[in-house]
Amino acid sequence: MHSMPKNSFYTKKLAxxxxxxxxxAKLVLLITGLCRANxxxxxxxxxxxxxxxxxxxxxxxxxxxxxIEEAELIEAKGTGITGGDPLLVLNRTIDAIHLLKDYFGExxxxxxxxxxxxxxxxxxLEEAGLDEIRFHPxxxxxxxxxxxxxxxxxxxxxxxxxxxIPLIPHLxxxxxxxxxxxxxxxxxxxxxxxxxxxxxxxxxxxxxxYVAKNDESSAAKGSxxxxxxxxxxxxxxPIHYCSSSFKDAxxxxxxxxxxxxxxxxxxxxxxxxxxxxxxIILAEKDKINEIKEEFEIEDELIEWNxxxxxxxxxxxxxxxxxxxxxxxxxxxxxxxxADRLEVERxxxx
Numbered sequence: 001m002h003s004m005p006k007n008s009f010y011t012k013k014l015a016x017x018x019x020x021x022x023x024x025a026k027l028v029l030l031i032t033g034l035c036r037a038n039x040x041x042x043x044x045x046x047x048x049x050x051x052x053x054x055x056x057x058x059x060x061x062x063x064x065x066x067x068i069e070e071a072e073l074i075e076a077k078g079t080g081i082t083g084g085d086p087l088l089v090l091n092r093t094i095d096a097i098h099l100l101k102d103y104f105g106e107x108x109x110x111x112x113x114x115x116x117x118x119x120x121x122x123x124x125l126e127e128a129g130l131d132e133i134r135f136h137p138x139x140x141x142x143x144x145x146x147x148x149x150x151x152x153x154x155x156x157x158x159x160x161x162x163x164x165i166p167l168i169p170h171l172x173x174x175x176x177x178x179x180x181x182x183x184x185x186x187x188x189x190x191x192x193x194x195x196x197x198x199x200x201x202x203x204x205x206x207x208x209x210y211v212a213k214n215d216e217s218s219a220a221k222g223s224x225x226x227x228x229x230x231x232x233x234x235x236x237x238p239i240h241y242c243s244s245s246f247k248d249a250x251x252x253x254x255x256x257x258x259x260x261x262x263x264x265x266x267x268x269x270x271x272x273x274x275x276x277x278x279x280i281i282l283a284e285k286d287k288i289n290e291i292k293e294e295f296e297i298e299d300e301l302i303e304w305n306x307x308x309x310x311x312x313x314x315x316x317x318x319x320x321x322x323x324x325x326x327x328x329x330x331x332x333x334x335x336x337x338a339d340r341l342e343v344e345r346x347x348x349x
Contacts, residue, residue, distance in 0.1 A: 024254025025077040026109075027070060030055040031093050035084040037115040037138045041166055041205065043198035044084070052089070057255070059338035067096065068103055070338065074258045078109035078131075087116040090124065097128040113164060117149060119156050132160040134191060142174040145181050154185045162189035162237075167230075169195075169222035170208055176233065183235045190237050192230065194244045195223040219244035260336035267301045267314040275333050275343055279318025281311040282328040295321050308340075322348035 033048040042049065054061035056070035071079065079100050086093040093112070100108055111132035112125065122133060141148055142165075154161055163182060168175065179190060197205055197218045205220060213221040227241045257274035264270050269277040281291070285304050288311050292302055295317075302313040315331045322329040329348040335341045 023077070024251050024256075024258055025075065026255075027067075027074060027076040027079040028055075028057050029067060029079050029081050029096060030083060031081050031086045031096060032084040032089045034088050035115065036088070037085065037136070039115075039139065041168065041195060041201050043196055043201055045198070046200060048084075049200055054092075057259075057337060058335075058341075064099055067099065071100070071104070073262045074255055075262070076104075076108070078111070081110060081112040083113065085115050086112055087114045087118065087121050087125075090121055094124060094128045097125070097130055101129045111160075117153050119149075119153050122153065122157055126157065126159050130159060132162075132188075133157065134162055134164040136164055137178065139168070139171060139174065142171065142178040145178050150182070151185050154182075154187060160188045162187045162191060164191035164193065166193045166195045167223045167226040167241075169210075169220070169226060172226060172229070175226070176230070179230060179235060180233060183233075183237050187237050190235070190239045192227060192239065192241045194227075194242065195220040196244045217244060256336055263336050265300075265303070265312075267303075267312065267317070269315060270336075271333065274336065276336050277315050277331060277333050279313045279315045279322075279348075280305075280308075280330050280332055281313065281318065281325060282330075283311055283325075285309075285311075287311065287327075291321075291325070295324075318348060 030048060031054055033044060033051040033053055035042075035050075047053070048055065054067075056067045057074065059066055059070045061067055070076075079096075081093060081096060097110055100110060106129070109131050110129065111134060112130055113134045113136055115136045115138055117135065117137070125133065135150070137145060137148075137150065141150075163178075165175070165178070182190070195205075195210070197210075197212060197220060210220040210222075213219050213224065224243060230239065230241075253274055257270075260270045260274045260276060264276055265278075267278060271277060281287075283291070288302065288304050291297065291311065292299070297313065297317060301317060302311065304310075305312050318329055318331065331346045331348060333343040333345075335343065
């Protein structure tokens with residue numbers, strides 16, 4: 001009997017795109033939230049799902065330079081273009097590939113996810129410089145993939161190509177059929193992801209009777225067990241399985257660690273998890289000079305955050321002076337991401 005995987009496993013070679021992802025060195029470029037597949041398990045958030053927006057990691061992209069800025073902040077070695085479905089905005093996707101390749105060079109590895117099986121569009125992406133394409137056949141096609149044009153499409157593609165799907169226990173029979181069939185097509189890899197709960201797919205997964213595998217996980221019970229059953233199929237195509245915990249604990253952590261060291265201000269403390277600790281004072285902007293002078297705080301150790309309308313300083317400094325201030329004071333922990341998601345807030349008085 002197999003023990004359950006703690007992180008991820010792969011058979012034979014690991015796709016180049018996956019290697020860079022595991023380092024946390026890939027920019028996640030959501031090129032649009034639009035998609036025709038309408039998969040019930042789609043985990044995209046409300047601000048992205050079904051909306052024609054662009055996000056570079058957690059940064060809302062308003063201009064091309066935003067994409068480059070985020071890539072530089074995480075010291076990206078590559079980019080994963082995702083959606084929605086990037087082929088629904090083909091010209092935009094091609095422009096993004098050119099932008100990244102022109103700026104970072106040909107060695108900047110770019111992979112792309114799509115549910116669209118169209119050779120002409122795939123060829124255009126290939127000619128634009130795409131390195132790897134990951135197809136996501138809609139679940140309704142899994143039991144009859146041989147009746148589609150997928151095999152012919154794969155035969156015509158010259159770059160690295162594979163499929164990437166979640167492991168859905170109630171679709172086990174369809175999944176097994178799909179994988180055994182596409183194993184004959186000459187794919188370079190098969191990527192399997194643990195099924196996860198999100199705010200937007202929670203009701204749909206609940207309707208099928210899914211529950212979280214434990215109190216600390218967003219992964220669906222039974223999904224991980226499917227990974228080992230698939231290993232028993234002894235497929236010839238290299239398989240990479242990625243668990244929910246591996247994505248969060250390894251990939252995300254490594255990416256935020258890379259970003260933290262590039263965005264942390266002198267007064268912010270980088271934690272072991274790559275998050276940032278700082279002190280915040282809920283006072284008006286015109287109070288900052290008064291506080292600086294009274295407590296002899298150097299300019300680079302205290303500043304006004306215009307977006308969040310607060311004074312920020314070192315957590316160590318604030319611990320020393322909080323009792324002497326007539327304002328609410330907190331030590332906060334937040335991600336070093338563009339949205340600066342707050343993890344914890346501790347009042348000092």
